[in-house]
Amino acid sequence: MGMRVKEEIKVIGVDCPTCIYNIRRSIERKNLNIELEVDVSTGSAFIIYDSEKTSLAEIAEAIRHAGYDVEKSVVRIYTTAREADACSREEKLERLPGIIDARVSPLDGLAVIEYNPYTLTHGRILEYISRLGYRVIEEERVAAKREIVGLGVRRVLAFILATTVLVVHHAGFLEGLLGHHVTNSLIAVLSSIVLALNYDVVYTGLKPLTRLSPTMNSLIALSSTTTFVYSLAVLTHSLLNSGGSTDVLFFESSAGVLGFVSLGKYIEERIERRALSRFEELARRLEGRVRALRGNELVELDIEDVKPGDLVEARSGEKILVDGVVVEGKGYVDKSVFTGELEPRLKKASSRDPVLAGSILVNGYLVIRVTRVGEDTLLSRMLGIARTAQFTKPKFQRIADKIVGYLTWIVILLAIATFTYWYLFKGAPLDQAVLFTAAVLAVTCPCPLGIAIPLVVALSIIKSMDAGLLVRRGDLFEKVHYANMVVFDKTGTLTHGKFTVVEVVPLNYSFRDLLEYTCIAEKRSEHLLAKAIVDYCSAHGINPPDPDDFTPLPGLGVLAEYKGHAIVVGSYTLMREMNINVEGIEIQRLEATSSITSKVVYIAVDGVLRGVIVLGDKIREEASDVVKALRERGYEVGILTGDVESAAKNVAEKLGIGKVWSELRPEDKARTVEDLQKQGYRIIYVGDGVNDAIAMAKSFACIAMGGGSDILRETGDAIIVNDRLSSLIHILEFSKIARRKFIENLGWAFIYNAVLVPIAMGLLYEPFNIVLRPEHAAIAMILSDISVIANSTLILKWTPRFRTESK
Numbered sequence: 001m002g003m004r005v006k007e008e009i010k011v012i013g014v015d016c017p018t019c020i021y022n023i024r025r026s027i028e029r030k031n032l033n034i035e036l037e038v039d040v041s042t043g044s045a046f047i048i049y050d051s052e053k054t055s056l057a058e059i060a061e062a063i064r065h066a067g068y069d070v071e072k073s074v075v076r077i078y079t080t081a082r083e084a085d086a087c088s089r090e091e092k093l094e095r096l097p098g099i100i101d102a103r104v105s106p107l108d109g110l111a112v113i114e115y116n117p118y119t120l121t122h123g124r125i126l127e128y129i130s131r132l133g134y135r136v137i138e139e140e141r142v143a144a145k146r147e148i149v150g151l152g153v154r155r156v157l158a159f160i161l162a163t164t165v166l167v168v169h170h171a172g173f174l175e176g177l178l179g180h181h182v183t184n185s186l187i188a189v190l191s192s193i194v195l196a197l198n199y200d201v202v203y204t205g206l207k208p209l210t211r212l213s214p215t216m217n218s219l220i221a222l223s224s225t226t227t228f229v230y231s232l233a234v235l236t237h238s239l240l241n242s243g244g245s246t247d248v249l250f251f252e253s254s255a256g257v258l259g260f261v262s263l264g265k266y267i268e269e270r271i272e273r274r275a276l277s278r279f280e281e282l283a284r285r286l287e288g289r290v291r292a293l294r295g296n297e298l299v300e301l302d303i304e305d306v307k308p309g310d311l312v313e314a315r316s317g318e319k320i321l322v323d324g325v326v327v328e329g330k331g332y333v334d335k336s337v338f339t340g341e342l343e344p345r346l347k348k349a350s351s352r353d354p355v356l357a358g359s360i361l362v363n364g365y366l367v368i369r370v371t372r373v374g375e376d377t378l379l380s381r382m383l384g385i386a387r388t389a390q391f392t393k394p395k396f397q398r399i400a401d402k403i404v405g406y407l408t409w410i411v412i413l414l415a416i417a418t419f420t421y422w423y424l425f426k427g428a429p430l431d432q433a434v435l436f437t438a439a440v441l442a443v444t445c446p447c448p449l450g451i452a453i454p455l456v457v458a459l460s461i462i463k464s465m466d467a468g469l470l471v472r473r474g475d476l477f478e479k480v481h482y483a484n485m486v487v488f489d490k491t492g493t494l495t496h497g498k499f500t501v502v503e504v505v506p507l508n509y510s511f512r513d514l515l516e517y518t519c520i521a522e523k524r525s526e527h528l529l530a531k532a533i534v535d536y537c538s539a540h541g542i543n544p545p546d547p548d549d550f551t552p553l554p555g556l557g558v559l560a561e562y563k564g565h566a567i568v569v570g571s572y573t574l575m576r577e578m579n580i581n582v583e584g585i586e587i588q589r590l591e592a593t594s595s596i597t598s599k600v601v602y603i604a605v606d607g608v609l610r611g612v613i614v615l616g617d618k619i620r621e622e623a624s625d626v627v628k629a630l631r632e633r634g635y636e637v638g639i640l641t642g643d644v645e646s647a648a649k650n651v652a653e654k655l656g657i658g659k660v661w662s663e664l665r666p667e668d669k670a671r672t673v674e675d676l677q678k679q680g681y682r683i684i685y686v687g688d689g690v691n692d693a694i695a696m697a698k699s700f701a702c703i704a705m706g707g708g709s710d711i712l713r714e715t716g717d718a719i720i721v722n723d724r725l726s727s728l729i730h731i732l733e734f735s736k737i738a739r740r741k742f743i744e745n746l747g748w749a750f751i752y753n754a755v756l757v758p759i760a761m762g763l764l765y766e767p768f769n770i771v772l773r774p775e776h777a778a779i780a781m782i783l784s785d786i787s788v789i790a791n792s793t794l795i796l797k798w799t800p801r802f803r804t805e806s807k
Contacts, residue, residue, distance in 0.1 A: 004048055009044075071117065253435070256774065547561060555666050569604075626726055627657060640669045640692075
């Protein structure tokens with residue numbers, strides 16, 4: 001029986017007993033044996049669970065699966081955790097009470113930890129990390145950079161001293177000058193310094209051994225300390241007994257292992273930092289000072305001192321450091337960081353154009369009213385999303401993590417077996433058995449297994465950002481490879497989603513009254529059609545008052561009341577459900593014959609149909625090429641839409657799409673996706689992320705069309721920031737490249753270990769007298785590590801091959 005833990009949590013989104021019932025059902029389906037008591041009025045809850053059988057992370061996942069969430073706090077810190085041991089740190093953190101989720105990047109040591117603020121504090125989390133044997137470098141990146149610089153100096157110095165030890169040992173020229181014992185003593189001192197310079201490797205390697213959870217550094221630490229302690233014991237005995245032999249010292253092996261590992265890690269870290277420097281470049285776009293209007297004067301301020309509502313100035317060639325709206329001037333702005341487009345766009349005050357932090361004013365002059373600053377800016381949020389995305393592990397990575405967890409133990413057992421075989425069974429001298437044992441520990445390389453996929457994912461995310469794609473989940477590249485069907489929403493995805501009013505048809509009602517009642521109802525709606533109708537009213541001088549009551553009906557329309565009049569605006573289905581007579585209205589007569597798709601909105605006042613408004617929306621120019629490319633790649637293609645059947649089939653016929661489901665509500669779309677996936681389809685759903693949120697959540701993978709503030713939506717494994725449908729094909733192309741790198745890196749890691757570990761154990765010693773010394777084993781190990789990193793960085797050279805014929 002494990003320890004029973006009682007925790008207070010807060011459940012977000014509950015407001016009735018039905019909510020609690022749904023949460024309990026979700027917990028039961030996941031077979032979680034917990035006690036749950038929830039206060040419906042506040043969402044406060046107490047849970048009691050067995051900490052050895054269930055984690056808070058599993059409970060939170062069950063609550064989210066029911067459609068609710070758990071209040072949580074997030075801490076982001078940089079630690080000394082690296083590479084193959086990152087996954088084991090995640091597992092240990094997630095098992096601790098109060099931890100909801102823990103992700104440790106094997107690339108830069110960034111740890112993102114979600115925790116329950118009702119049972120844990122920030123300080124307690126730092127204590128947890130220290131107890132696991134890792135130092136917190138700093139919570140600010142500037143201090144982390146200082147740590148990296150100091151670490152680089154130690155790595156290079158350790159390599160120089162280790163090289164000196166190897167030269168002195170193998171050349172032997174000092175023995176004639178200083179004598180045998182003095183030379184060996186000097187080598188021992190230099191080796192001690194190398195050991196001290198690599199104290200972090202030794203410490204983070206030996207400490208996990210005390211908890212029976214060895215890491216890659218454990219193997220290095222065991223190899224170097226074994227040969228060092230053995231040599232120190234032999235040297236000490238020789239000095240105390242003048243007749244003792246010192247022919248079997250391995251100080252050079254100890255120093256060589258740590259020296260070459262130091263050089264290798266230094267090279268690795270430089271390659272990784274250079275490859276991942278795109279994150280730093282983007283972050284620097286948010287740094288600097290701005291000129292803000294204070295009274296009648298322009299004052300230069302740090303960006304931290306600027307607040308929403310302030311007016312700031314931007315001149316030609318300057319970075320824009322805030323999100324805001326242009327209120328004075330005009331100019332051409334380079335926003336390629338968001339869209340990948342190199343051509344600057346005109347921004348002017350007359351149309352109150354928005355501008356984003358991270359853009360560059362190529363020429364012109366702008367005064368900007370600040371809407372967001374600092375961490376709230378769109379670019380900062382994008383960087384946060386991109387950094388977090390690498391923590392979502394592909395299936396390949398989960399398999400590799402499990403292998404790494406076992407590999408270190410297997411290697412330690414092989415090292416023990418090697419020593420036992422040579423010393424006890426073969427009768428080899430003690431120094432030879434120690435040599436083989438140290439070589440086995442030094443040659444084994446779990447690092448490529450630990451870093452092979454995370455680096456590919458991180459670089460893929462960076463490259464995707466350059467192509468106008470914001471990847472939210474690192475497993476997207478793997479998921480789209482296994483998908484076999486792409487389903488599109490119609491409006492705003494296959495079409496531009498920019499509706500304009502084509503015709504207003506009053507039915508025994510005045511034109512102006514029809515528009516006024518329609519706009520009263522649509523004024524508070526955020527739907528694309530509503531905005532187009534309200535804009536049309538404004539153009540005709542109609543400024544509608546607010547409704548007395550307003551009820552949105554997703555996928556159907558809206559209900560409103562104004563001065564006692566009941567207003568219904570929406571689809572044909574809504575009219576039927578409200579028992580409003582719509583017979584005799586020919587909705588197909590205005591169906592477009594070109595690339596226009598029409599949408600009919602019905603308006604009823606006090607239960608009587610008073611007219612219809614027809615809106616038009618253009619099919620995207622590249623849609624036909626994208627659908628054709630998908631079919632050529634073996635994907636089936638379909639449309640799920642809430643639009644009427646005639647409009648949906650019109651678009652499908654023009655694009656050559658055979659599967660169409662129309663007149664669907666959001667929940668109908670979700671059920672259709674579920675039904676299709678039960679038939680064996682693995683669906684990529686492409687939509688706008690608003691009415692499609694439920695269907696997206698049910699699909700195998702989901703991609704949202706977006707731009708501007710749409711990027712901040714939680715829906716979608718990826719968001720097409722540049723609003724180009726052709727970017728969907730780029731994702732598919734890129735997933736193929738990323739998967740190939742996954743396989744290449746993992747394959748190389750397995751082949752390397754399978755070939756060199758037996759040689760290190762002495763397989764070739766008796767037949768060919770070939771011995772792999774520990775320092776040479778360390779060189780091979782680190783070269784393997786570097787080769788994996790170098791192969792991964794080739795992703796940055798990838799360029800999209802797909803081009804649409806349309807301009």
